[in-house]
Amino acid sequence: MSKIESALDKTVAKLPLLKGWVMSRLCKVWQKISPAFSRLHKIDYASTKSFVIKYKWRLLILAIILFAGSKAYDHFFPASKKQGGGVQTITSIVTEKKDIPLVIEATGNIVSNSIVDIRPMVTNKVEKIHIKDGQEVKEGELLFTLDNRTDTANYEKLKALADDAQKQYQRAKELVGKNFISKAGLETALANAKSAQAAADAARVQLSFDFIRSPINGKAGIINVFPGTLVQASNTVISATNASSTSTTSSMVTITQLNPINVQFVIPEKDIPVLLESKQSDVPMKVQVTVGNNTQRVFNGEVIVVDNQIDPQIAAVRVKAQIPNEKYELLPGQFARVSLNANTLKDVIAIPSEAIVMNPKGRLVYVVDKDDKVMPKPITVSYEYQGTSVVNGLEPGQRIVVEGKQNLRAGSKVREAKPANAPAAQTK
Missing domain, CATH: 2.40.420.20 (conserved putative lor/sdh protein from methanococcus maripaludis s2 fold)
Structure with missing residues (x-):
């Protein structure tokens, strides 16, 4: 420490000499440039112009050097330093590190899990309607009864013939045992019995078409027929609308299964690898669905199927998910926004995007x-x-x-x- 202190003392002692030397040098510089300042009043526009023209390239190079030097100084010595x-x-x-769910956003539509248009199998007149508009129905529940008088009579006639043919066959079996008729006569009696029974069964099926039942559990829509309406065995219920009557050209009624209900949407081709990878795991893919403009009400469901082919026109694959709908808050045809939790990224660094x-x-x-x-x-x-x-x-x-x-x-x-x-x- 003593050596350092002695060095500092020597440096301080030399400061007056250094100050005198600097001042003398500044005085000599001023003596050299002061004549130039005295001649500044003689500079005019003509002399300045001629000087610039004469040394224009040197001035340009000097300006470039000064500009480059300024930029280099700012780069190596930023303002913060x-x-x-x-x-x-x-x-x-x-x-x-955290786990981040991999979410795919999509849009789609609410679709029914099952929907059936009820149409007649025979041409007949509606005799009775057993349901009301919008009623919930069960599978096998009777919906409509058609005029069944002709079909009932035909079935009863053929049933009686089938019963008689069966009795004739039984009698023929007894006679064969006593050698009163040949075995060929027994075979003929058996064929007649089977033919009569088949005719009776066909008549019974025809009669069942007069009692139209629901094939699924669901909710009935608007009933498009009335007692007395003539319905035809075709793809549509033929009727007309005028001042005295109302009719329709659609089905008799449509049964729609609303609980559970499905949402169908498309996933872009770029997200398909992630989707297929998640599908191969045992964990079901979850979805969150909002409908219309109500983004506050969220419906949760699971993916039930991913289509087996890509639509080349839109470069996407169709996906269907199922949602519980006990309160019938969702209806087929509604626009839906879907968030699909396709996967989970494990142990990754996640930061706010604004950073x-x-x-x-x-x-x-x-x-x-x-x-x-x-x-x-x-x-x-x-x-x-x-x-x-x-x-x-x-x-x-x-x-x-x-x-x-x-x-x-x-x-x-x-x-x-x-x-x-x-x-x-x-x-x-």
Whole structure:
């Protein structure tokens, strides 16, 4: 320490000599340039113009050198360093690994799980209607009764003939045992019995067409026929509308299964690999559905089928999910927005998307070191959803700037806008 103190004393002693030397040099420089200042009043426009024309290339080169030097100085000595690094207020978080659901957004429509148009199998007149508009019906429940008098009479006649043919066959069996008739006569009696029974069975089926029952559990729509309406065995119920009567050209009634109900949507081709990978696992894919403009009411369901081919016109695959609908809040045809949880990204770094800065070289974030100085860190984004980005290039425990990054440069000094909270995902 004594050597250092003696050196400092010698340096301080020489300061007056150094000051005198600097002042003498400045006086000599002033003596050289003072005549030039005295001649400034003689400079006019003509002399200035001739000087510029004569040395224009030298002046241009000098300007380029000065400009390049200024830019180089700003690059190697940023404002934050030259001015002492003014402290900027920021908000930051500490990165951590977490599981992020991989969500695919899509749009589609609500569709019925099962829908049946009730149409007649025979041409006949409606005798009785057993249901009302909008009524819930069970599978096998009687919906309509047609005029069955002719079919009933035909069935009873053929049933009687079948019973008689069966008796004749039994009598023929007894006579064969006594050798009163040949075996050929027995075979003829058997054929007659079978033929008569088949005719009776066909008549019974024909009679059943007069009693129209629901093939599924569901809810009936608007009934389009009335007692006395003539319905035909065709694809449509033929009728007309005029001033005295009302009729329709659609089905007698439509039965729609509303609980559960389905939503059908399409997934872009780029997301199909993720979708198929999730389908192969035993865990069902979950969906969240909103309909119309009501985004507050969310319906939860599961994917039941992914189509086995891609539609080349739209480069997408159709997907169908099923949703419970006990209160009948969903109806077929409604527009639906679907969020499909296709997979879960395990142990990834997820940060707020607003922390990412875009520049010509790509994306980066500002990392704060232990001295509260920031440095840019290049990153890549592998997935982004609703303000959260899954990134590569960061490690757990790094503190990154979220807000206040607009004027930051490498080496900028920062301070936190508010006190840090203990959890890593909170502001630090």
